[in-house]
Structures are given as C-alpha cells and as structure tokens.
Amino acid sequence: MAEMSIVSILVASILTLNVVFARFLGICPYLGVSKNISTAFGMSSAVLFVMTLCTAITYPVHHLVLVPLKMEYLRTISFILVIAALVQLVEIVMKKTTRGLYNALGIFLPLITTNCAILGIAILNITEGLGYLQALVFTAGSAIGFGVALCIFAGIREQLAVRRIPKVLEGAPIGLITAGILALAFMGFAGL
Amino acid sequence: MSGRGSDVKAVLAVVVIGAVSAAGLAFVQRQTEGAIKAARRAETAEAVGRVVPAECKVRLPDEDAAGESCPAFLKKDLGNGKSGCWEVFPAYRDDGTLCAIAVKTSSDKGYSGRIEVLAGFIGLQSPETLELSRIYVLAHSETPGLGSLATYLQEAPPSEWGSDRRKVFGLNFFRRKLSDMSFVVKKASEAGEEDVVAITAATISSRAVSVAVQVAAEWVKENLDSIRTGLGSTQEVAAGKQEVQP
Amino acid sequence: MSGISEITRGLWKENPVFRLLLGMCPTLATTTSCNFAVGMGLSALFVLVASNVAVAALRNVIPGKTRLPCFIVLIATFVTIVDLVLNAYVHNIHKALGIFIPLIVVNCIILGRAEAFASKRPVWDSFLDGLGMGLGFTFGLVCLATVREVLGNGTWFGFPVTPEGYQILVFVLPPGAFISLGFLIGAMNGIENWRKAHG
Numbered sequence: 001m002a003e004m005s006i007v008s009i010l011v012a013s014i015l016t017l018n019v020v021f022a023r024f025l026g027i028c029p030y031l032g033v034s035k036n037i038s039t040a041f042g043m044s045s046a047v048l049f050v051m052t053l054c055t056a057i058t059y060p061v062h063h064l065v066l067v068p069l070k071m072e073y074l075r076t077i078s079f080i081l082v083i084a085a086l087v088q089l090v091e092i093v094m095k096k097t098t099r100g101l102y103n104a105l106g107i108f109l110p111l112i113t114t115n116c117a118i119l120g121i122a123i124l125n126i127t128e129g130l131g132y133l134q135a136l137v138f139t140a141g142s143a144i145g146f147g148v149a150l151c152i153f154a155g156i157r158e159q160l161a162v163r164r165i166p167k168v169l170e171g172a173p174i175g176l177i178t179a180g181i182l183a184l185a186f187m188g189f190a191g192l
Numbered sequence: 193m194s195g196r197g198s199d200v201k202a203v204l205a206v207v208v209i210g211a212v213s214a215a216g217l218a219f220v221q222r223q224t225e226g227a228i229k230a231a232r233r234a235e236t237a238e239a240v241g242r243v244v245p246a247e248c249k250v251r252l253p254d255e256d257a258a259g260e261s262c263p264a265f266l267k268k269d270l271g272n273g274k275s276g277c278w279e280v281f282p283a284y285r286d287d288g289t290l291c292a293i294a295v296k297t298s299s300d301k302g303y304s305g306r307i308e309v310l311a312g313f314i315g316l317q318s319p320e321t322l323e324l325s326r327i328y329v330l331a332h333s334e335t336p337g338l339g340s341l342a343t344y345l346q347e348a349p350p351s352e353w354g355s356d357r358r359k360v361f362g363l364n365f366f367r368r369k370l371s372d373m374s375f376v377v378k379k380a381s382e383a384g385e386e387d388v389v390a391i392t393a394a395t396i397s398s399r400a401v402s403v404a405v406q407v408a409a410e411w412v413k414e415n416l417d418s419i420r421t422g423l424g425s426t427q428e429v430a431a432g433k434q435e436v437q438p
Numbered sequence: 439m440s441g442i443s444e445i446t447r448g449l450w451k452e453n454p455v456f457r458l459l460l461g462m463c464p465t466l467a468t469t470t471s472c473n474f475a476v477g478m479g480l481s482a483l484f485v486l487v488a489s490n491v492a493v494a495a496l497r498n499v500i501p502g503k504t505r506l507p508c509f510i511v512l513i514a515t516f517v518t519i520v521d522l523v524l525n526a527y528v529h530n531i532h533k534a535l536g537i538f539i540p541l542i543v544v545n546c547i548i549l550g551r552a553e554a555f556a557s558k559r560p561v562w563d564s565f566l567d568g569l570g571m572g573l574g575f576t577f578g579l580v581c582l583a584t585v586r587e588v589l590g591n592g593t594w595f596g597f598p599v600t601p602e603g604y605q606i607l608v609f610v611l612p613p614g615a616f617i618s619l620g621f622l623i624g625a626m627n628g629i630e631n632w633r634k635a636h637g
Contacts, residue, residue: 004300021612024467028546031462073221073522074214076540077514081210084510114544116463123537166624172459173627176620184613202503209500209508213515220519227526235529 006137009130013141019117020149021183026117030150031175035161040154043111044147048140050090050112051121054083055139058122059132079122087113117146152182240281240294243312243326248283248291265415265422278411282423290316290423292325297408302400306331309404311365316420319413320371326350327365327405357389361398364388365405370413375406448570455578456626460546464538465579466615472595475583477531479576481520481539483569486548488516490568493556500557509552510543517542547571585618586610 004012019025029043058079066072091109094102112118121142125135156178165174233252240250262277279296293316298308308330315321353360358380365388374386377399383389390398412419454460461482468478492512493500500508521539524532532539542548551571556564587593590609592600608614 024463024612024615025541027462027466028460031459071218073217073518076518076521076543077210077213077217077511080510080514080543081507084507114546114549116541116544119544120463120537120541123540127537167627167631173620173624176616176623180613180616180620183611183616184608187611187613198501199503202501205499205501206504206507206511209496210511213511217515217518217522220522224522224526228522228529231526231529 004134006134009134009138010141013138014145014148015186015189018145018149018186018189019121019142020146021179021186023120025120026115026146029111029115030146030153030179031172035154036158037151037154040150041147044143044150046109046112047115047117047146048143050087050109051118051143052136052140053090054086054118054122055125055135057086058082059125059135062126075123075126080119083118083122084113117142149182149186153179156182236281239310239328239330240283240312242328243294243310244283244292245312245314245325247285248314249286250281250283250294252281263422265418268411280419280423290420292316293412293419293423295408295412296330297404299400299404299407301403302397307397307400307404309401309408311405311408313409313412315369316416319416322370322409322413322416324365324368324370324373324405324409326367327362327401329401357383358392361389361391361401364402370409373409375402375409377402445566445570445573448567448572448574449577450574452571453574453578453626454547454571455575455582456623457630458547459623460550461575462619463541464545465582466612466619468535468538469579469583469586469615470610471587471591471593472580472583474531474534475579476576477524477528478535478538479572479579481524481535482542482545482548482575483572484520485513485516485542486551486572486575487565487568489513489548489552490556490564491561492516493552494559494561494564497557505557506549506553509549509557513548513552514543547575582615582619582622585622586614589618590614 013019017023020027020030026047029047061078061082062072062075066075066078087109091102094109121139125138128138130138153175157175160174160178237250237252240252244250266278266280268276268278281294281296282290283292283294285291292312292314294310294312296308296310298306300306310328310330312325312327313322314325315323350362350366353363353366355363357363372386373388374384375388376386377388377390377395378384379395380389380392388398388402448454452458455462455465464478464482469475489509489512493509496508496512517540520542521532524535524539551567555567559567584594586609587595588599589606590611592598606614609618
C-alpha cells in the first residue's frame with residue numbers, strides 16, 4: 001500500500017478495504033452503538049477525531065522513539081497506553097471547553113479505547129510501511145469507512161425494529177446477518 | 193494533602209508496573225530474537241528453494257553483515273523521485289558459480305490489491321539464455337477458491353503439474369525462455385504459444401502476477417552483467433567483495 | 439462455587455462469543471480455518487489466564503484510581519510475550535493471525551474479566567475463571583471455524599471432508615463470517631430458550 005497514491009489510499013480505505021466489512025475491525029461498537037442513526041453518527045465522529053489524533057501521535061512514537069532505541073517489541077504496550085491516555089485527555093478537554101459536544105459524544109469516548117479499529121489501524125500504519133501523510137489519510141479514510149458502515153447499518157436497524165423477525169434471531173444475530181449482506185455489497189467495490 | 197498523595201501513588205503504581213513489564217519483555221525479546229530471525233530466514237530459504245532448480249543451493253546473505261544500504265546494482269526506480277531496493281536471493285552451484293537468482297517482485301493491480309511474487313531465473317549467462325525457472329506467490333488478498341492463485345500455482349510440486357497451461361497457471365512461468373514470452377495475458381481460447389493463459393474467471397489476478405513477473409524479468413535482462421558481478425561467486429561473497437558498477 | 443462449575447460457566451452459560459458477545463473482531467477474522475481458530479483461542483487463553491492471575495495477585499497493591507492503565511500494561515505485556523513466542527516457534531500461525539495477535543490487548547473479554555472478576559477475587563478463582571472464559575472463547579471460535587471451513591473450504595482442520603466442488607465460497611469470505619456467526623448465535627439462543635422452557 002505504501003506505493004499507492006494518496007487518492008487511491010483514501011478510496012481503498014473507505015470502500016474496497018472497509019475497516020468493518022473487509023478488515024473485521026471495530027465490530028463491537030458496530031453492533032452495540034448502531035441502534036439509531038443519530039448515535040451512529042455521533043460515534044463515527046468521535047472515532048474519526050480520536051483515530052486521526054492517535055495516528056498522529058503513535059506514528060512518531062514508533063518511528064522516532066521505538067525504532068532508534070530498538071524497542072519495537074514495546075509497540076503494543078506503548079500504543080495502547082497512548083490511546084488510553086489520549087482518550088482520557090480528549091474527554092477532559094471536551095468536558096471543559098466544548099460542553100455541548102461533550103454531551104453529544106462524551107459517552108462514546110470510553111468505548112473507543114477498546115475499539116480494535118483504533119489500535120488496529122495504528123499498527124497497520126506501521127506494518128504497511130506508510131509515510132506520515134499516507135498514514136493520516138489511511139486513518140481518516142478508515143474512520144470514514146467505519147462511519148459509513150455504521151450509519152448504513154443504523155438506518156437498516158431502525159427499519160428492522162418495526163418488523164417481525166424470528167425470536168431467536170432478535171438482537172445480535174439479525175445484526176450480524178445484515179452486516180454480512182452489507183459486506184457482500186461492499187465486496188462489489190473490490191474491482192476499484 | 194491526601195488527595196495529592198494518593199494521586200502520586202496511583203501514577204507511581206502504573207510506572208512501576210510498566211517498568212517491570214518492560215524489563216520482563218526485554219528479557220523475553222532477547223530470548224526469542226534468535227529464533228525469530230531463524231524462522232524468517234527458513235521461510236525465505238524455503239520460498240527461494242521452490243523457485244530455483246534443485247542443483248542450485250540457496251545462500252542467504254548474513255543479515256548483520258549486510259548493512260542497511262542498498263548496493264548500487266540493486267537500486268530500483270519507483271518513479272516520482274523515489275528509489276527502492278530490489279530483493280534478490282542468489283543460489284550457487286557446488287563449485288561456487290552463480291546458478292540462479294530469485295527476485296521478489298510485486299504488483300498493486302490485483303483484484304483486491306497487492307500481490308507479491310518470487311520469480312526464479314536461470315540461464316544467467318546472457319539475455320538470450322535467460323529463463324524463468326518458476327514463480328511462487330508470496331502474498332495476496334485475492335478471492336480464495338474459484339480462481340485462487342494458490343490452487344492453480346504452487347503447493348503441488350512441478351512433477352504433478354502436467355502440461356496443460358490452462359489448468360495450472362504456474363506452467364506459464366515454468367522453464368520458459370524469456371525470449372519466448374510475450375507476457376500478454378489472454379483467455380484460454382485466444383492465447384498463443386508465447387502468451388500467458390489466464391486463470392479461468394480470474395483474469396485480473398492473472399494479469400497482476402504476469403505484470404509483476406514481467407517487471408522483474410525486464411530488470412534482470414537489462415542488468416544481467418551488474419547482477420552477475422554484484423552477486424559474484426561464493427568466494428567473492430565470502431571475501432566481502434562487492435562490485436558496485438552500474 | 440466449585441472449580442469445575444467456574445470453568446463450565448465460561449464454556450456455555452456465559453460463553454464470551456455466543457452469549458456475552460465479546461471479542462467479535464478476532465472471532466470473525468481468524469475463523470477461516472480451525473487451525474487458526476485454535477491458535478487464536480489458545481493465545482487469548484494464555485493472556486486471559488496470565489492477566490487474571492497477575493491482576494488477582496496484585497489486586498491489593500494496584501490503586502483504584504489508575505487500575506485500568508495498570509491492567510492494560512499487564513495485559514499488553516502478556517500479549518507481547520505471546521506475539522514474540524509465536525513469531526519464534528510457530529511462525530506460520532503468527533503470519534496467519536497477523537494483526538489480531540496484538541489486538542488481543544483490546545479484546546473486551548480480557549479487560550472485562552480483569553475489572554469485573556480478577557480485581558476482586560483470589561488468585562485461584564481468577565485462574566479458573568480465566569481458564570473457563572478462555573476455553574469458552576476457543577470453543578466458540580472453533581465452532582464458527584468448523585462451519586466456515588467445512589462449508590467454505592471442504593476441509594476440517596485441513597483434512598478434506600467434502601468432495602471436490604462442493605464448497606460454498608462465501609463462507610470463507612467476510613460476508614460469510616458475519617452470516618454464519620449470526621445464525622450460530624441464533625441457534626444458541628434457540629437452544630437456551632428450549633432449555634429454559636423445558637427446565
């Protein structure tokens with residue numbers, strides 16, 4: 001991926017290699033926070049913001065600190081600590097400054113720490129050998145892809161809530177099956 | 193203030209646990225370092241061994257002695273000012289002469305993205321004798337099953353491939369003189385002797401592999417002399433000699 | 439609670455995959471074959487047991503305020519150990535599981551058990567709890583992997599089980615993962631409801 005252009009990386013991360021449907025990252029919040037479109041949108045915005053911020057910081061941590069010191073094996077620990085710390089920081093700052101935004105997005109923030117998409121994308125930036133700008137674009141694109149997946153899903157779920165489904169399939173099962181059908185649809189983008 | 197005190201203690205706890213963990217990890221890392229390097233080398237050696245003939249013995253460069261920089265004869269122009277390094281693995285005969293090389297190449301034009309291929313070349317005396325010995329797909333995200341690269345290529349040894357290039361994609365790149373190949377990918381019904389027969393229903397994947405191999409083949413053909421001098425024979429490699437003429 | 443029931447709790451009634459719906463990401467991603475599923479499950483099992491034991495052992499020392507970062511550091515350490523060991527000794531599984539090994543760190547099961555259980559219970563109980571949940575997780579992964587591998591690849595643990603050409607490709611692809619898991623959970627729900635109704 002390191003040899004792709006910025007635009008291709010953007011398109012790929014949103015559509016063809018969608019973080020949820022192709023990479024299987026971010027499933028927990030995907031299933032949990034998609035009951036209606038407004039919460040889905042809120043979660044997506046929070047994810048976009050936090051994820052890009054995290055990449056902006058974890059990337060230099062790896063390349064400027066871990067690699068010169070030959071401590072790449074500390075990557076997992078340092079990345080997850082950075083993410084946890086960042087999320088805490090964002091929450092504190094949001095609470096103090098943009099109260100309105102905090103009320104809208106705040107509840108999602110603790111959930112984001114364990115969102116595998118954040119750590120996953122942060123690590124992928126390194127293993128795919130991306131440059132700094134490429135990494136940021138990739139991250140933003142992935143977050144947008146996550147948001148797209150989440151909002152489409154929420155829209156469908158809002159509809160499902162007023163239909164009859166077999167009792168055993170209520171909740172997670174029908175959610176997963178719907179996700180599967182969506183994944184099938186997204187596979188159509190592969191030729192891009 | 194008790195609040196402050198307990199705050200400091202709280203943060204101290206994290207730091208201490210962190211320090212102890214980091215130390216423990218450093219220990220584990222040092223223990224496993226050798227095994228990890230060995231596993232990677234074994235993997236590379238196995239892949240290279242597949243694409244070069246049996247009489248060519250693979251010799252991987254000593255990792256620590258190689259250094260970080262890319263020798264001039266291996267420089268790769270990536271376009272828009274960037275340059276990379278070709279990964280080439282030599283194999284030698286028992287008398288020390290260069291027998292075959294395996295070149296790692298790739299293409300981003302696969303159906304689902306990047307396809308990495310290892311291509312073996314023999315007949316390195318001149319561009320006319322240059323021959324593709326075999327290829328091996330190292331990594332891909334293509335659709336498994338129907339049109340799968342794995343199914344059509346590699347796991348079975350060449351002795352089991354038969355001779356139908358439509359059934360076994362690998363045959364298109366097996367013991368074929370470069371001068372006989374057009375690297376044009378066509379469907380089975382339209383392909384000529386010099387073309388590459390596409391895997392049924394997987395033309396895009398087939399084309400990506402062919403392009404990757406073609407890029408490597410053209411580079412090898414153009415730089416045959418410098419590759420031969422650069423990789424030399426075992427005696428030269430052992431003596432640390434490196435010819436860096438372009 | 440007897441030791442055995444601690445373990446079986448994690449296997450069925452509170453199975454992390456099918457009932458608690460935790461750890462979805464690796465479940466969907468690493469179940470294209472049973473071999474990988476077992477590799478993933480056992481790796482998570484090790485981390486779960488190790489972190490449960492460590493947290494339980496240190497539960498009176500870790501201050502309440504920063505307990506989450508402490509848990510995270512401990513979990514991440516064990517995950518890195520697994521990562522290094524797999525890379526060194528079982529290289530092909532390491533390559534297959536790829537990014538999902540470090541992602542064990544954010545597997546909600548592990549942090550969840552550390553917070554909800556191990557930080558409040560003695561070491562032995564926490565060990566059993568980790569073992570049970572880990573086995574349940576592995577069991578869940580293998581179930582899903584069995585469905586996907588048999589239907590999608592015609593093999594089980596690598597051994598061919600269906601004749602040539604009877605594979606349904608979609609099951610080893612992402613959509614199949616979602617759909618199979620959906621129906622499996624539905625089936626589990628059905629079994630639970632039947633059991634409740636029939637005492």
